[in-house]
Amino acid sequence: MAEATTEAKLIQDYEAIRQRQHDLITGMLTVLPKIEKLGDERIAQVRDALFHADHPFLMVFVGPFSSGKSSILNALLGKTDLLPIGPTPTTDRINILRYGDEAQRMNSAGEADTVFYPSPMLRRVSFVDTPGLESILKVHEDTTRKFLHRCDVVMLVMLATRAMTQSNLEYLQIFKEYGKKIIIVINQVDLLSDEEKSTVRDYVLEQSRDKLGFVTDIWMVSARQAIAAYQPDGSRDEAAWQASGLNQIEAYIEKSLGDADRLRQKLQTPLQIVQNVHKNALEAVRANQSTFDSYRSITDNVERQLDYQKREQTKAVADTIKEIEYRFGAVIDRSNAALKEIFLFNKALRSLVSGVGELTGLARLFRRANTPSVVGMTFKNHKVFDPLDELSVIADKLPPRLEGQDMQDIDDLVKYGQKEVNNLPLMLREKLIGTIQAPLKYDREPFTGVRIDLDKIEDDARILETEKLESVRRNTLLYLAVWELIVIILVFALFQLWGPVNAGNDAPVGLLGLILLLCAALLGFAWLPLRGRMIAVQHANRLSQLQKNYIETMTKAADKQIEYGVKLRRDAIAPLTRLVDAQSSIQDEQLNSLQSSAQMIAKLEADLNAFGKRKFMGMTM
Numbered sequence: 001m002a003e004a005t006t007e008a009k010l011i012q013d014y015e016a017i018r019q020r021q022h023d024l025i026t027g028m029l030t031v032l033p034k035i036e037k038l039g040d041e042r043i044a045q046v047r048d049a050l051f052h053a054d055h056p057f058l059m060v061f062v063g064p065f066s067s068g069k070s071s072i073l074n075a076l077l078g079k080t081d082l083l084p085i086g087p088t089p090t091t092d093r094i095n096i097l098r099y100g101d102e103a104q105r106m107n108s109a110g111e112a113d114t115v116f117y118p119s120p121m122l123r124r125v126s127f128v129d130t131p132g133l134e135s136i137l138k139v140h141e142d143t144t145r146k147f148l149h150r151c152d153v154v155m156l157v158m159l160a161t162r163a164m165t166q167s168n169l170e171y172l173q174i175f176k177e178y179g180k181k182i183i184i185v186i187n188q189v190d191l192l193s194d195e196e197k198s199t200v201r202d203y204v205l206e207q208s209r210d211k212l213g214f215v216t217d218i219w220m221v222s223a224r225q226a227i228a229a230y231q232p233d234g235s236r237d238e239a240a241w242q243a244s245g246l247n248q249i250e251a252y253i254e255k256s257l258g259d260a261d262r263l264r265q266k267l268q269t270p271l272q273i274v275q276n277v278h279k280n281a282l283e284a285v286r287a288n289q290s291t292f293d294s295y296r297s298i299t300d301n302v303e304r305q306l307d308y309q310k311r312e313q314t315k316a317v318a319d320t321i322k323e324i325e326y327r328f329g330a331v332i333d334r335s336n337a338a339l340k341e342i343f344l345f346n347k348a349l350r351s352l353v354s355g356v357g358e359l360t361g362l363a364r365l366f367r368r369a370n371t372p373s374v375v376g377m378t379f380k381n382h383k384v385f386d387p388l389d390e391l392s393v394i395a396d397k398l399p400p401r402l403e404g405q406d407m408q409d410i411d412d413l414v415k416y417g418q419k420e421v422n423n424l425p426l427m428l429r430e431k432l433i434g435t436i437q438a439p440l441k442y443d444r445e446p447f448t449g450v451r452i453d454l455d456k457i458e459d460d461a462r463i464l465e466t467e468k469l470e471s472v473r474r475n476t477l478l479y480l481a482v483w484e485l486i487v488i489i490l491v492f493a494l495f496q497l498w499g500p501v502n503a504g505n506d507a508p509v510g511l512l513g514l515i516l517l518l519c520a521a522l523l524g525f526a527w528l529p530l531r532g533r534m535i536a537v538q539h540a541n542r543l544s545q546l547q548k549n550y551i552e553t554m555t556k557a558a559d560k561q562i563e564y565g566v567k568l569r570r571d572a573i574a575p576l577t578r579l580v581d582a583q584s585s586i587q588d589e590q591l592n593s594l595q596s597s598a599q600m601i602a603k604l605e606a607d608l609n610a611f612g613k614r615k616f617m618g619m620t621m
Helices: 002-029 040-054 069-077 138-148 166-178 194-212 223-228 238-244 247-257 260-342 345-360 362-366 374-381 386-423 450-503 507-609
Strands: 058-062 094-099 104-106 112-117 126-129 153-159 181-187 217-220
Touching: 002 040, 002 260, 002 507, 040 260, 058 069, 069 126, 069 181, 069 223, 069 247, 153 166, 166 181, 166 194, 181 194, 194 217, 217 247, 223 238, 238 247, 260 374, 260 386, 260 450, 260 507, 345 507, 374 450, 386 450, 386 507, 450 507
Parallel strands: 058 126, 058 153, 094 112, 153 181, 181 217
Antiparallel strands: 094 126, 104 112
16 A cells, blocks of 8 residues: 555656646747747757657557557557557558547647547556558658657567568667667467467567667567457456466556656656757857847947937027027016116106196097007117017027938938948848838928917017006006196195184194195105006016916927927837847847746756655655
8 A cells, every 4th residue: 555655656746747847848949949049950859858748658659560559559548449450551640649538539730649548557658659660651651760759668569470570670770779768569479379479589589689789678469369358348358468468568557657767767858858958048048149249239329329319409499498588588678678767757747747648638639549659669769679579580490400400310320220230140130120211201290380379479578568568657647647636636725724824823734734745746756666667577577477488389399399300210210229129128038038947947857856765854865
């Protein structure tokens, strides 16, 4: 019981490691075909390793057609029609027999089909039925030979009546070159007498020793007797089974799969293949990276150029903004001077007369429709709006300046990109998708319609502000006139009361009142320049807001134009940068994947070294 439990644990551990090997190899096969300079033969080796890892133990039956290979396999699995048999070549493809919950044949487009069958034996071994080595179809022999390197043991099947033909001797030599375990199976021994059996066995033993250089197992079997050992109810006559000789194959499978060293060797075969290919793949990736290192800087160089070019474009916009700010600043300074002149204290009497005219309506009667306003005339004299006349010229220079710089930079990038492409190895050049070239058209849409918005802002600064200031000036003069009129009325009233006051000898009171009224009149005149300063501050604030709107309109359009220019540059050089980025990413992914595989290989190797060994207190014995 303990021995059975140990063997079951061994098989369980074997299956667990085999599945991990399968996962490792499957993962590597997604990476290896993408590695440049690795070689198809290396990838083919890993596919073979996958085949090893995907089969618990591989026993390949080879031999001339009609030697009974399919009959032996049918007998081993207890089903007479699992594989077709006949006197003519019935197997033109490799058939791999594997365990499955139900009988099923899976045809593939390759050289091998898989036959699933629920036999307990197939849980521990996979059988391979190959085309006849002496088939009239030469392709059969080629197919079989290509499959031999995958197997763990070769079962060379020959007929007892045609044992050790010249072809069979040649096949033994070929199998020896493959380095495989070889067992000679002589079928149809039921047709021989005991003496003939001994003679045939001795002859085959002698010939195989000469060809192989060592003594191999020779099993005398009868597939017909083995099939006859099965009863109609599915049971098996063990005595007849022993007499058929197929019990030797069955016992070999039990022994081989119960031996830890043999199972470990079975697992080590695909792992060794993977280790060798992994080493070559890692060397290839690092060599590719070393070769590609000089090209990785292309993307960084392009990005640095794009950043520099964008900074230059942004600087051009900033220079334009400074000129706009300077012009608006000049307008504010000149308008302040003009408003100061309008509301001078020494012009108070003239302002009072104008205010009376506004109050009485006489000013409106004498004011002609086309007569320039006082503010307009004063602003004209101070050339307040001359700096605004320069704004359109300054603003209109920016779009063609940006466009010209865009086209020049794109041409430089295209020349740089074409030079770098020509320097690429042919292997990389062939992967370039697209053409490095300047754009066929240039879109000026971001600045379309901006002139209308800017003209409106300039008009607001000129016309609306002038009209607003003129309205404020008239209201100010009107307030001044009302104030002074009130003072005059109060002075007149005081004189009316002066007589009674004098009569009461209270002259100082009247004199004091008169002085206070005269001070109030002067205060009204003094308020005029103060009001002018307030108006100038309010006007400057409004101009500053207009300046902000003007700059925001320009900046918004310029930013869009700059981003568009950056996109044109990126699009022009994109085939090269895409190639470099893609190859860099691929190589980094390949290296990361191989490094991850290396960890899995190391862990599998450690587990294989401990496979089948007893453990005592956590230590492998």
